[in-house]
Amino acid sequence: METLKAAIPEGLKRMIGDSTVDDLRATSSSLHSFFHHFEPFHQLLTELVDPKHALCGKSKDAALESKQLGNQCFSKGNYANALDFYTQALRKAPFEDGDMENNLVATLYINRATVLHKMSLLTECLRDCTRALQMCPSNAKAWYRRGKANASLGNYKDAMCDLNMAKTVESSLSGKRQIESEEKNIFDQCKSTSTVRQRKENTLTTVGEVPQVMLQCVNIPEKGRGMVSSNAISPGSLAHSEEPYAVIILKQCRDSHCHYCLNDLPADKVPCRSCSVPLYCSQQCQTQAGGQVLRIFPEVHSIIEKLPSDLGEYADKVIQGHDSKCETQNITEHKHECRGVNWSAVLPSEVVLTGRILARFLLERTSENITYFVEKLELSHCYERMLPESKLDTHIYSIVLLYCLNRSCGAALSIDEVTISQVVIIISQMKVNCMTVVRLKSKDACGLSDQFGDFPSCPYLTSNVEQVRVGKAIYKAGSLFNHSCQPNVHAYFISRNLCIRTTKAIPAEGHLELSYGPQVGFWDCKDRLNFLKEEYMFQCQCTGCSEVNLSDIVLNAFCCVNSNCFGAVLDSRVVSCEKQKIKNFMRHLKIDKNDDIHKVLNQNDASHHIQPGYCLKCGSYRDLVPSRAAAEDNLAQAFCLLGDFQLSMDHCKASIKILEKLYHPDDIVIAYELVKLCSIQLSVGDGSAMDSINRIGDIFSCYYGLHADLVFPYLQYLRR
Numbered sequence: 001m002e003t004l005k006a007a008i009p010e011g012l013k014r015m016i017g018d019s020t021v022d023d024l025r026a027t028s029s030s031l032h033s034f035f036h037h038f039e040p041f042h043q044l045l046t047e048l049v050d051p052k053h054a055l056c057g058k059s060k061d062a063a064l065e066s067k068q069l070g071n072q073c074f075s076k077g078n079y080a081n082a083l084d085f086y087t088q089a090l091r092k093a094p095f096e097d098g099d100m101e102n103n104l105v106a107t108l109y110i111n112r113a114t115v116l117h118k119m120s121l122l123t124e125c126l127r128d129c130t131r132a133l134q135m136c137p138s139n140a141k142a143w144y145r146r147g148k149a150n151a152s153l154g155n156y157k158d159a160m161c162d163l164n165m166a167k168t169v170e171s172s173l174s175g176k177r178q179i180e181s182e183e184k185n186i187f188d189q190c191k192s193t194s195t196v197r198q199r200k201e202n203t204l205t206t207v208g209e210v211p212q213v214m215l216q217c218v219n220i221p222e223k224g225r226g227m228v229s230s231n232a233i234s235p236g237s238l239a240h241s242e243e244p245y246a247v248i249i250l251k252q253c254r255d256s257h258c259h260y261c262l263n264d265l266p267a268d269k270v271p272c273r274s275c276s277v278p279l280y281c282s283q284q285c286q287t288q289a290g291g292q293v294l295r296i297f298p299e300v301h302s303i304i305e306k307l308p309s310d311l312g313e314y315a316d317k318v319i320q321g322h323d324s325k326c327e328t329q330n331i332t333e334h335k336h337e338c339r340g341v342n343w344s345a346v347l348p349s350e351v352v353l354t355g356r357i358l359a360r361f362l363l364e365r366t367s368e369n370i371t372y373f374v375e376k377l378e379l380s381h382c383y384e385r386m387l388p389e390s391k392l393d394t395h396i397y398s399i400v401l402l403y404c405l406n407r408s409c410g411a412a413l414s415i416d417e418v419t420i421s422q423v424v425i426i427i428s429q430m431k432v433n434c435m436t437v438v439r440l441k442s443k444d445a446c447g448l449s450d451q452f453g454d455f456p457s458c459p460y461l462t463s464n465v466e467q468v469r470v471g472k473a474i475y476k477a478g479s480l481f482n483h484s485c486q487p488n489v490h491a492y493f494i495s496r497n498l499c500i501r502t503t504k505a506i507p508a509e510g511h512l513e514l515s516y517g518p519q520v521g522f523w524d525c526k527d528r529l530n531f532l533k534e535e536y537m538f539q540c541q542c543t544g545c546s547e548v549n550l551s552d553i554v555l556n557a558f559c560c561v562n563s564n565c566f567g568a569v570l571d572s573r574v575v576s577c578e579k580q581k582i583k584n585f586m587r588h589l590k591i592d593k594n595d596d597i598h599k600v601l602n603q604n605d606a607s608h609h610i611q612p613g614y615c616l617k618c619g620s621y622r623d624l625v626p627s628r629a630a631a632e633d634n635l636a637q638a639f640c641l642l643g644d645f646q647l648s649m650d651h652c653k654a655s656i657k658i659l660e661k662l663y664h665p666d667d668i669v670i671a672y673e674l675v676k677l678c679s680i681q682l683s684v685g686d687g688s689a690m691d692s693i694n695r696i697g698d699i700f701s702c703y704y705g706l707h708a709d710l711v712f713p714y715l716q717y718l719r720r
């Protein structure tokens with residue numbers, strides 16, 4: 001891509017860099033014409049779309065190699081590595097290869113099921129057996145393994161049916177005998193177990209909460225359109241929920257998260273049937289993403305028909321299991337990328353996401369043209385505000401993407417100035433409207449919270465809450481929420497669906513604003529403004545950035561040298577941003593003597609003191625040293641690592657006190673800090689841990705409502 005860019009004549013680069021939306025047809029046409037006659041462009045396309053260069057296709061040889069490595073690890077008892085190799089083999093194995101009896105994929109599922117059983121991952125083992133049986137229902141090994149997994153799960157009735165099936169389809173006499181002895185074992189186990197355990201499904205059920213809020217889209221000065229509520233809303237209410245219009249997993253999560261629902265992948269990952277890139281958490285997600293639907297061999301039905309009726313019914317139920325049944329509404333999502341060619345694995349996420357939007361256009365188009373389709377998306381864009389370099393990149397990617405779509409999946413999009421300029425607009429819409437899908441994770445010093453076992457008496461346990469970025473998505477109504485550094489709603493994700501919940505009381509006609517990342521209290525005003533300018537290309541007009549607030553003044557402030565003075569001393573970076581806010585504040589507002597701001601500002605006239613290094617209250621000068629809240633937090637971690645729990649708890653509490661000054665006492669930031677405090681309290685058996693847990697629970701339920709345990713399962717672990 002860099003070679004292409006370097007070869008573009010300077011005059012054309014300037015023309016594109018200086019262009020407005022009105023110039024897009026001309027700039028698109030000129031760049032397209034240049035590329036058309038430029039050989040390296042065609043070479044690049046060949047690398048991106050020619051199956052000969054495809055690195056992401058299926059390969060039987062590569063699958064057999066991984067299978068062999070898996071077998072070696074298995075025979076050495078190295079089950080974790082065997083599991084990885086079998087999954088790699090499944091990723092590469094051609095699904096349509098071989099007949100029912102000699103099906104490589106079915107064999108790999110059985111091998112993986114055996115490893116999963118050895119690792120006591122029984123539900124996962126059961127699912128892999130079922131997948132093997134859907135391809136090959138006369139496979140005795142798969143029925144046998146399924147029977148054993150069901151028995152270990154306490155599902156004795158199913159276990160007996162599985163073994164009965166295994167015996168029926170097993171051809172050798174010795175094999176039949178082995179199954180009979182296993183049947184006897186299970187029968188004995190069943191008799192000695194008084195209560196039959198229920199099957200524990202490894203599923204997270206979503207809570208069906210429906211938003212009760214009437215939202216309206218209105219025009220807001222200096223911010224464009226925005227969302228307001230018709231009625232007053234109390235904190236903790238679900239204001240909006242929405243499925244994505246288009247979504248894509250981030251590259252760094254390709255091996256750890258489901259490419260459809262974006263949840264953590266289980267041990268029995270399901271690969272795409274036609275290429276080696278996506279992994280899914282279930283066959284259902286695989287099919288929903290637009291991959292091939294499971295093809296059940298015709299012989300399967302004749303095998304089932306020949307079975308005694310009760311066994312036949314049972315086998316049919318297993319094979320048609322719920323994992324294989326699903327609706328395929330979003331059939332376009334991965335289908336057009338699924339040829340094993342390189343472009344969708346190589347191009348930046350927002351460009352591949354644009355490809356997914358174009359795939360929707362291809363699917364939905366009746367008589368409408370692309371210009372009308374883009375208008376109908378009703379997303380704002382930032383083309384005019386983009387840097388010249390970024391405008392050039394957007395042009396290049398638009399042309400490359402259109403060629404990739406046409407050549408790799410026969411999209412038949414006309415590649416002309418109109419289409420290219422509309423794709424430029426879509427990419428610039430992605431820049432300002434994409435939401436990053438995140439998951440909450442708790443991370444502790446011992447890595448124990450991932451296992452969620454018993455609470456360990458680990459000598460250095462602290463838990464931090466981390467936000468893991470897993471995907472990028474476009475929500476059509478969700479993109480109408482403006483940003484505020486002092487948000488009153490909070491966005492989170494259940495699978496790939498967006499939920500927006502109020503965190504403060506909102507009056508009727510009040511604006512609903514979420515944070516695009518920066519918030520008052522996390523970063524100072526200057527950093528927030530820079531971030532929003534660089535990432536989203538707008539000058540933030542929110543109250544946090546235009547009105548004075550205590551946190552912006554004290555977050556990076558230093559105490560006054562005068563020990564009797566509570567005034568704040570700012571460095572030059574902070575002063576440049578706060579000066580105007582403080583002046584306006586002095587001019588327009590009377591300061592309440594009880595307000596905390598009164599303690600750090602001279603209410604009569606702070607303006608003459610607003611100089612770097614000078615106290616805002618008394619004007620004394622001081623040399624600047626690091627701020628305190630971060631120091632308290634780091635100290636708590638350090639003491640924890642040294643094993644001095646009392647000191648680490650004290651510092652954690654001090655840090656919470658400081659945060660309570662900067663934020664509302666029910667802000668989620670306080671809950672995150674409380675998770676750390678509580679983990680220390682629990683590891684030393686301090687009884688006040690319960691108070692911390694209750695407070696964390698209260699704050700989480702305001703931010704996540706009934707979804708709290710689903711979004712942050714560590715909460716249940718702490719309660720337990």
Ligand SMILES: C[S@@+](CC[C@H](N)C(=O)[O-])C[C@H]1O[C@@H](n2cnc3c(N)ncnc32)[C@H](O)[C@@H]1O
Binds near residue numbers: 540
């Ligand atoms: C996701 S869109 C939000 C909806 C948008 N206002 C519209 O009319 O479609 C993001 C864009 O809204 C505007 N915006 C959002 N929050 C803003 C704020 N705090 N200050 C100024 N502009 C804002 C910016 O133009 C930004 O690029």
